[in-house]
Amino acid sequence: MKKHKRNVKQTISKIILRIIMILFTIVFLFPLVWNLISSFKTNTEYLSNPYSLPSALHFDNYIAAMEKANMASYFGNSVYVVILATILLLLFSVPIAYVLARYKFKGSKLILTVYMGCIFLQATYIMIPLFLQLQAINALNNLNAISLVYAVMQFPFTIFTLHGFISALPSEYEEAARIDGANHFTILTRVVVPLCKPGISTVTMLAAMGFWNEYPLALVLLTDESKKTLPIGLANLYEVQKFATDWGALFAGLIIVLIPTMIIYLVGQKYLLQGIGAGGLKG
């Protein structure tokens, strides 16, 4: 009897908990879902009732976003910057993280300390000096330059995380390769990098997401319409259309930004969540 009562109580509290969690799910999802639905509606449909379902899947908004609102060009720029910045990041940070983890030399401790301190230095604080610096060497509105800056901004977290990851690896494989006569570069590229794959995947994913979403630096370093990346282009489109009521292209634009994020999220959830444990993404 007593046990039965307890079961009933448990079931009820479980149901209440579930209702609360579902309510929060709605809070988290509704703005995004509403946005998605609106992106498929014609303007008249939207204006007559912003909460109805679209009569049919209209892709006109997406076409308008791509062609008239320049989203195709922003998208291309964003993809270019993300890929280049990620490659540069790995190219520079993997070797230094490896050397710092495996060799003790003069200054190696200092380098690590400096990078650790720099993790808290957000790009926003130094965006104006960076702007002046790139202006002086004529590198504003240059996608290659901003990619390099992005990569460097991500150095502290990436180097620090990879350093921790490599330090935890056993060094026997490297010793064995050395005895077999492999040189340092071969060991790095053929032995260490494959062993580091999980760590590298995590930092790559976090970095790529950060580059895709980056706003403050792109805002000051890319002012030319043809060089803008998606976050800046979208913010501009929102500025322009705030007072008009033709929001179709904007809704579509928002979804266009979200699609790659969503794909990476669903595919690489595991690595991403691991990275958060290490304090990545944004702060």
Add this chain to the structure above:
Amino acid sequence: MTKKPKLFIAICTLPALLLTIIFMLVPMCNAIYLSFTNSTALSSNSKFVFLDNYKYMFGDKLFILAFQNTLKLMAAVPIITLFFSLIFAFVLTQSKLREKSFYRLVFFFPSIISLTVVGIVWSFVFNPTKGILNHLLEILNLSSLQRAWLGDAKTALWCIAVALIWQAIGYYMVMHVAAIDGISNEVYEAAAIDGASSFAKFFRITIPMLKNTIGITYVLSLSGTINLSFTLSNVMTAGGPNGASSVLLQYMYTQGMRNANYGYAMAIAMFTLFIAIILAVISRKVTGNKE
């Protein structure tokens, strides 16, 4: 071990170090230097004015307003964010709901999407004519509460706070889940045998045992609030109306990029960075970390 491969070490470290110096340390030193000058886009020969910018700051009403707004956000956002994220983390780890991983997937998602998107999507929620919030109030027969949320000096800042909290909860939830997983399950089982309720478990076990983690996440959330409020304020309201929702870094941007007062803008940036560092140090002391 054989002799240190000096050449190899140099090739691996020097390029990264050089780039770090050029694009991080030099701009940082420049920022400090500029904050002591009256440099603008027009003045070709900027003068060293020492603390003038910092003195001017505290007589500048718009700066004071941005500072107050930032403090309000720092007082409200981290606490609310951590409160919800802890509860969700507790539910995700301790409850027997079968769809737990679904909640984790959904709650975490806002924290990985672009802040520009977050800002714009929430602007639609708060839109006066077509917005979700005003529509909801109408359905609930509370039309008297409707207003132009982002255009109203009383509410604009809090709209930004809501967007900040909404996008941050999932991120800290994941961090707290990782920490709770580190607490031995036996502790919870022992408590369950003693008949402890979920509330008791949350307040008597989870919170005290996560004290260190919460200290860290609180500092992260403070510095996150200072930094991320820039993008949201810039996208959602551009600091308006009349500076009612401006925050420190947004005001720095306005002074630096719109008015081209580089010296003054950098003084604001350094002041903000100083606040962030001081707060981090104090919070670490208060939470009694000895690490």
